[in-house]
Amino acid sequence: MKKPRIDTSRKADIRAVCGGSGSGKSSYVKAELKRLKPPRLIIWDPVDEYGEVATVRVTTCRELADILSRYPHGALKIRFVAEGQKNFEFWARCAFAWTNAAVVAEETADVTSPSKAPPNWGQLVRRGRARGLSPIFALTQRPAESDKTAIGNATLIRVGRMARDADRKMMAKELDIDYRILTGLLPLDFVERDMNNNEVKRGNLTKRKTNLVETKAI
């Protein structure tokens, strides 16, 4: 039987990664990409920081669309180095149409707002799994200022050190933990909640060991 074009067998894997500058978000994502080695990858890379991940770097919507259309199936890792909501939405639409790939969106607070997700980004997060888009990493320094679609649909929420009280309080609620735990985090520390089993763990990016964190529900 002919293999269906879209691989819908993948489990939903949407990771909302929050934390202040230098908290370790991008380092975590890069380490995960190294571990998972997705053959197809599409990155929204506004500050041009994914050079160490072997990718084709494109800077215009036309280049992005051209290259993706030449690789409907095969292995390709690509990053779009651009800014602004218009470009971000174009990128999200392209990723959704491309199918079967890992997705990374850097700093969603710069290109979304707390009120409503831009339509293509919303679609990518909500319906990405049915297009074989997995894992999807959504990163932000400022979750309180970002749209909530990624957090609302996340299978994993990961929070690093955050400077702002509003962000810590909001994310403590999402993790269902005492917000003072987040106040005590150092750079590269993280707390993450696996939404599949509601387990909350604390760790540090440089160490293998993690500890369970007590949630308020317990």
Ligand SMILES: Nc1ncnc2c1ncn2[C@@H]1O[C@H](COP(=O)(O)OP(=O)(O)OP(=O)(O)O)[C@@H](O)[C@H]1O
């Ligand atoms: N395993 C490691 N051991 C030591 N230092 C590390 C390790 N991984 C990352 N770092 C350092 O920690 C810092 C984390 O930076 P990273 O770019 O991941 O933060 P970020 O959360 O993405 O910040 P920003 O929001 O500014 O992009 C960097 O200076 C990086 O070099």
Ligand SMILES: [Mg+2]
């Ligand atoms: Mg970063």
